[in-house]
Amino acid sequence: MKKIIITAVVVIAALAGIMYVLKKNKKENESQTAVVGQKNAAVAVRVAEVDFKDVNNQYITNGTFMPKQEVKLSAEVAGRVARVLVDEGAYVKVGQTLAIIESDKQNVDVNNAQAVYNNAKNEVARFESAFATGGVTKQQLDQVKLQLENAKNNLRSSQIKASDVNVKASFAGIVNKRSIEPGSYVSPGNELFEIVNVSSLKLKVNVDEKNIGYIKLGQSIKVQSAVLANQTFQGRVTFIAPKADGSLNFPVELEINNNATNDLKAGMYGTAYFGDEQSANALVVPRNAFVGSVSSNQVFVVKDGKAVLTKVTSGRIFGDNIEIISGIEKGTQVITTGQINLLDGTAVEIIK
Numbered sequence: 001m002k003k004i005i006i007t008a009v010v011v012i013a014a015l016a017g018i019m020y021v022l023k024k025n026k027k028e029n030e031s032q033t034a035v036v037g038q039k040n041a042a043v044a045v046r047v048a049e050v051d052f053k054d055v056n057n058q059y060i061t062n063g064t065f066m067p068k069q070e071v072k073l074s075a076e077v078a079g080r081v082a083r084v085l086v087d088e089g090a091y092v093k094v095g096q097t098l099a100i101i102e103s104d105k106q107n108v109d110v111n112n113a114q115a116v117y118n119n120a121k122n123e124v125a126r127f128e129s130a131f132a133t134g135g136v137t138k139q140q141l142d143q144v145k146l147q148l149e150n151a152k153n154n155l156r157s158s159q160i161k162a163s164d165v166n167v168k169a170s171f172a173g174i175v176n177k178r179s180i181e182p183g184s185y186v187s188p189g190n191e192l193f194e195i196v197n198v199s200s201l202k203l204k205v206n207v208d209e210k211n212i213g214y215i216k217l218g219q220s221i222k223v224q225s226a227v228l229a230n231q232t233f234q235g236r237v238t239f240i241a242p243k244a245d246g247s248l249n250f251p252v253e254l255e256i257n258n259n260a261t262n263d264l265k266a267g268m269y270g271t272a273y274f275g276d277e278q279s280a281n282a283l284v285v286p287r288n289a290f291v292g293s294v295s296s297n298q299v300f301v302v303k304d305g306k307a308v309l310t311k312v313t314s315g316r317i318f319g320d321n322i323e324i325i326s327g328i329e330k331g332t333q334v335i336t337t338g339q340i341n342l343l344d345g346t347a348v349e350i351i352k
Contacts, residue, residue, distance in 0.1 A: 042349040045338035047302055048286050050328055055282050055318035059214070059274040063205035065225070067266045068255065069171050069197035075186040077101060077165055086193075088178050092169040098193055099180060101165040113155040120148040173197035196266060201256050203235060203270045206249035209295070210317050215240060215252060215274060222273040223256050228263055235272060248295050284321040289334040290314075294322055300335040300342055301328060302350065307335060309344040 079101040086098050123144045130136040177194035180186065203223060207215060215237060223235040235254035244250050254272060258264045291298040297314055300307040312327030328334070333350075335342070342348070 042347040043341045044351050045335045045348045047333040048336050050285050050332040052281050053284050054279045057275045057280050059211045061205040062271050063203045065201045065268045065270050067196040067198050068200045071195050072191050073193040075190045078187045081180050081184045086175050088175050090175045093172050096169045097166050099167040117151040117155045120151040124148045198262050199258050203254040205252050205272050207252050209248045212250045224271050225268050282323045285334050286336050287320050287322055289336050302333040307342045307346045307348050
């Protein structure tokens with residue numbers, strides 16, 4: 001009995017020791033976890049200091065050159081192509097005949113309309129003679145004169161349709177594409193030629209809301225193409241969209257006169273330079289400091305080891321730098337990376 005009691009006491013003491021050790025370890029683990037938690041609560045970020053910089057006043061944007069005039073000529077009558085008078089790449093003048101289509105139906109219609117017209121003329125002559133002698137009334141004479149007028153109009157209409165067999169250029173330009181060959185049969189609406197005029201071109205670019213106010217209709221703009229690096233062209237602003245697109249950009253259209261050898265081609269990439277090349281001293285922050293996009297006008301600044309969401313007023317865009325008009329001052333640290341993990345008041349740790 002005494003032996004059992006001693007054993008029980010030993011077991012209880014052992015259990016008490018184990019409980020003490022476990023409790024002590026738990027407190028130590030909780031303490032270490034709290035320290036780690038405090039360290040991990042700070043989000044690692046990179047910052048940039050708001051400062052004045054010399055920046056280029058020019059706003060540069062890109063677009064694609066397009067022909068000022070472009071048309072796809074289609075057949076207006078059905079028939080077989082008798083002759084094709086131009087090849088792809090040929091320069092054509094206004095009114096120049098490009099192809100001739102054989103159309104027997106149109107010729108028959110003209111002959112029939114001509115016969116009706118001739119008969120109506122004879123009828124009018126006969127009725128006028130009869131009216132002079134009292135053989136017909138004034139009403140009968142007026143009726144045959146009306147028939148003559150209708151016959152004349154039908155003849156003219158037939159002649160116009162017959163002339164449609166001659167496919168002509170509507171403006172001066174270059175044959176960019178030819179879709180027919182002699183002997184081909186065409187129907188009304190079939191595409192025959194594509195004519196483009198590149199003596200002057202259009203360049204469509206997008207200008208952001210910060211710079212659109214500096215652009216005016218008729219303004220002269222320097223334009224270049226990377227393909228023609230040693231040449232500079234002058235563009236004229238011909239259109240400024242009254243409404244921005246979904247990205248808060250305004251479509252702007254320039255018209256550029258090509259050089260004598262038409263070196264600029266439709267489809268080339270073009271660059272427009274708005275404003276002069278003079279530099280300005282402006283308070284700027286990096287573009288990537290803005291939360292979401294520049295139009296949000298919000299940045300995170302570091303204050304007392306925390307990220308503070310701050311409202312600013314942004315100005316002009318200078319490449320990767322954005323002008324700050326108000327909201328923060330020189331020397332302020334703005335967060336440039338890590339914003340996705342931040343809320344207003346989040347503790348931060350600045351990394352290099």
